[in-house]
Amino acid sequence: MAQLWGGRFTKETDQLVYNFNASIGFDRKFYRQDIQGSMAHVRMLAKQGILTEDEKDKILEGLQGILEDVENHRLEITEEYEDIHSFVEANLIQRIGDTGKKLHTGRSRNDQVALDMKLYIRDEIREMDGLVLELLRTLQKIMEENLHTYMPGFTHLQKAQPITLAHHMGAYFEMFRRDRGRLHDIYQRMNLCPLGSGALAGTTYPLDREYTAKLLEFDGATRNSMDSVSDRDYLIELLSAMSTIIMHLSRFCEEIIIWNTNEYQFVEIDDAYSTGSSIMPQKKNPDIAELVRGKTGRVYGALISMLTTMKGLPLAYNKDMQEDKELTFDAIDTVKGCLALFTGMVSTMRFRKDRMEESAKNGFTNATDAADYLVGKGVPFRDAHGIVGRLVLYCLEKNIALDDMTLEEYKAISPVFEEDIYEAISMKNCVEKRNTIGAPGAEAMSRVLEENRKYLESSSADWV
Numbered sequence: 001m002a003q004l005w006g007g008r009f010t011k012e013t014d015q016l017v018y019n020f021n022a023s024i025g026f027d028r029k030f031y032r033q034d035i036q037g038s039m040a041h042v043r044m045l046a047k048q049g050i051l052t053e054d055e056k057d058k059i060l061e062g063l064q065g066i067l068e069d070v071e072n073h074r075l076e077i078t079e080e081y082e083d084i085h086s087f088v089e090a091n092l093i094q095r096i097g098d099t100g101k102k103l104h105t106g107r108s109r110n111d112q113v114a115l116d117m118k119l120y121i122r123d124e125i126r127e128m129d130g131l132v133l134e135l136l137r138t139l140q141k142i143m144e145e146n147l148h149t150y151m152p153g154f155t156h157l158q159k160a161q162p163i164t165l166a167h168h169m170g171a172y173f174e175m176f177r178r179d180r181g182r183l184h185d186i187y188q189r190m191n192l193c194p195l196g197s198g199a200l201a202g203t204t205y206p207l208d209r210e211y212t213a214k215l216l217e218f219d220g221a222t223r224n225s226m227d228s229v230s231d232r233d234y235l236i237e238l239l240s241a242m243s244t245i246i247m248h249l250s251r252f253c254e255e256i257i258i259w260n261t262n263e264y265q266f267v268e269i270d271d272a273y274s275t276g277s278s279i280m281p282q283k284k285n286p287d288i289a290e291l292v293r294g295k296t297g298r299v300y301g302a303l304i305s306m307l308t309t310m311k312g313l314p315l316a317y318n319k320d321m322q323e324d325k326e327l328t329f330d331a332i333d334t335v336k337g338c339l340a341l342f343t344g345m346v347s348t349m350r351f352r353k354d355r356m357e358e359s360a361k362n363g364f365t366n367a368t369d370a371a372d373y374l375v376g377k378g379v380p381f382r383d384a385h386g387i388v389g390r391l392v393l394y395c396l397e398k399n400i401a402l403d404d405m406t407l408e409e410y411k412a413i414s415p416v417f418e419e420d421i422y423e424a425i426s427m428k429n430c431v432e433k434r435n436t437i438g439a440p441g442a443e444a445m446s447r448v449l450e451e452n453r454k455y456l457e458s459s460s461a462d463w464v
């Protein structure tokens, strides 16, 4: 057991208590950020005359050594330390002696852990944003290639009206674009540095908190020391944003699973992203899509856990907050993994345009257009709706499509029909005539694609 706080204790900590309390098993994940934060802190202390230049240089050198040794596996982060902060400090003292004991001047583990977590989350948000961006690029490519690929659009999972594959993919493009917006918002709101807040009440040392913040590329210092050490709002926001991301992925996966069935055959998932059955030789299962859908529960669970952990916590820091790490790390790793796999699956998936178009032709997806045709000939829409309803009933009995009816059959139901009905209800017309903002017509979709292109071009990796 290696602890930072033995002074006022007369007994050793019980081993079970020690294990229960320790966080090294998971906060080792942000050793890099812990060292990065300590380096900034030490630079600030020296600038303020709290440490000498010489002490600063010694500590920085020691911290750099620890960082390199951990990265190169020369130094192992072991369970013998309570947390990552103790590990780094103890190692520093081992390396450079008593000067190392000055590192923690004007700092508490409460503001230190608040900083570490923010630094870690900032890095993760950037990375996640990059993965969402990659997915958007993949979707844009599919859209560009399928402006005229007709398929049925559904409501209630019943065929409704014809759309295009580009339009369908475009719906997801919008969702994931909003997801990026949420990640950016969170980053901006959380980007204030808590270091220098101490345990809860600041410190009497003349710290320059703005300077530390600047060194760590924050927009400034947090404004209330009690809030600084007990704010986990940004984690709740991130877990909520990630829940939305994985909800979007899950919806998409559900569609892919349906489209990949023998009944639909709209898509074929690449062999590399499918799995077989141990007993049924014919099987090619969409396991990846199912797993992404399945992991959604886990991310939602993390959000609810975090909200519940924070509920009723008095100010300021409480040990309950240590629970923020495992669940947030797990949710982040899960969402990042799902994004990467999903993008890989979609970009290698084969779209069966023939099957999609064939399916759009059946199921009366052009019934609305037949009604609109009658409206064009002066029939009030409500009457037109009734007439087309009778047409559909007639077709159902004969097991044919609207396109297969003869003009005589049409006229028997309403004399308003003329030869131009066939053109009016053709798949091409049904889709291509819909060109209001946001509609599936190629003209409207081209404008969207153009706008998307500009958006994607302006999205660079260093976005904040």
Ligand code: ARG
Pocket (backbone or CB within 6 Å): 023, 027, 083, 109, 110, 113, 317, 319, 321, 322, 323, 325
């Ligand atoms: N491991 C702790 C956490 O993750 C670090 C802060 C500890 N502070 C304290 N006063 N015990 O929240």
